[in-house]
Amino acid sequence: MPGEFDLIREYFEAATGPREDVLLGIGDDCALLRPPPGQILAVTSDTLVSGRHFAPDADPESLGHKALAVNLSDLAAMGARPAWASLCLTLPAADRDWLAAFMRGFAALAGRFDVSLVGGDTTRGPLAISLTLHGLLAPDQALRRDAARPGDALYVTGTLGDAGLALRLRQAGRPVPRVLAQRLDRPEPRVEIGRRLAGYARCAIDISDGLAADLGHVCARSGAGAVLEAARLPLSPPVRAHVAGRGDWGLPLSAGDDYELLFSVPPERQAAFERDSADWEVAVSRIGHIEAGSGVRLRQADGQCVEEIGGGYDHFSE
């Protein structure tokens, strides 16, 4: 069995993309990194645990993609440009094939977003992945959760509930359409959109915990309430069929694992934003607004309001 250092060297170094601001990468006590003058650092960490966030037999290449994608999504929600990653991998055994596939998935996504893997740790134990990702941005471009104001329009990228439906189908042993499986296994982080939002949006969050829960976080931190319009929620055909068939809004509102951006745009910028975003490669939908008060309400198509929707994925309350 190869030693830890061989493993690190062989597979991690293959994912160390070339960046001029990496003065020293993998192989010393620390990585040495040079932030550009005048920029600030955005840092996010996420852990994926086998049996909880993915099945023990999950495809390792998809897992390598997803471990990075969920963190890229957090940078996107802050409007930051991705830069450096540190990867802590805990593996039951030094399985070369598994590791090679994992790093292939990781490196492919890292290359697309100019992320350099600069350090980390490999240990033996129950399969888990903790990634810390660093991004860079101008200090006045941060899209914080606490910045929404009454009157702001709420928008979301892409469609809601696709990953949740894929997971339900898979867990039920039913076939999962490829387009849904991709949404669950290979989510596409909205990094470019996050950066473009700086000129328009006041506040952004990614909706990995589910739309209702994450909008709840925005409301709580911004000291405001929000109304969602059910008829405006962007749904893919299979999710639309599910909602229509069962009257169950749980999937688009709180299933989680959607790596889309939810953001608020103040009234004076809405026209420009809707005009400019019309030709973006990912659809953006206006789905409600921020109002005075607190909590999140869902307004049905008939105008009736359901008070205080909530829920979402909580790792400790299930």
Place this chain on the structure above:
Amino acid sequence: MPGEFDLIREYFEAATGPREDVLLGIGDDCALLRPPPGQILAVTSDTLVSGRHFAPDADPESLGHKALAVNLSDLAAMGARPAWASLCLTLPAADRDWLAAFMRGFAALAGRFDVSLVGGDTTRGPLAISLTLHGLLAPDQALRRDAARPGDALYVTGTLGDAGLALRLRQAGRPVPRVLAQRLDRPEPRVEIGRRLAGYARCAIDISDGLAADLGHVCARSGAGAVLEAARLPLSPPVRAHVAGRGDWGLPLSAGDDYELLFSVPPERQAAFERDSADWEVAVSRIGHIEAGSGVRLRQADGQCVEEIGGGYDHFSE
């Protein structure tokens, strides 16, 4: 059972020390941090897994200390000033008492070294701790592993093998003297010494993998060899008794879990270094030198050389 966000808020925020360079801490998609102009960033990550790096019933307060200490030790070995931490905690259950004790140990050490906890993730799963720690330093002060040159003298802080002896005694069910237990459970990172070394040392590493293995890393990366003088290795009385009784040098050379600094000082700075370090609060011992060639040799007191000592703690080759 409390939700993830309650857990994070209550216990993590208590460990968020006040630092002016933290623009946004826990609670958003990312932390926002402002590196000081002209400084570079040192980043290190380490994972501790239950049953591997610590016993499942280990004291959580000591564990909180140690998780931070092992990363502080990496910053010390680079000569960096600690700044920001991101903590990924995987816990079997949301145990308030455990978490409170863990964070108490973490926060006490963080406060001493002006570390602010700025983010992380809590998930449910087999007990494990992944920490990413950020430090700051001037670009020309980094103590890299690849900078040792033939003729440099080798020094080490503190004493060798104490943690290894504590672990052996504990695993054998024998009483562990308090001073040894502290060395295993509450290691003291040599942060101040690391920063003072900038004016003297050329190269540094911490010896968490064991003296022989970590000196081997220095040699491999610096393209050089090294000789250690057995008679000069600094040993505490219990380790000295163990070595004398069994003729077993494995404990001080390769048991690992020693968070001391090994560093090299070029000939022209040795006199000044030995004079200036004489009154440091931690003893510094000259233990050998760098020479041309490769590999690490141990010279016994009788002058005989044993070729190529090695080994050390490798998480994947046991």
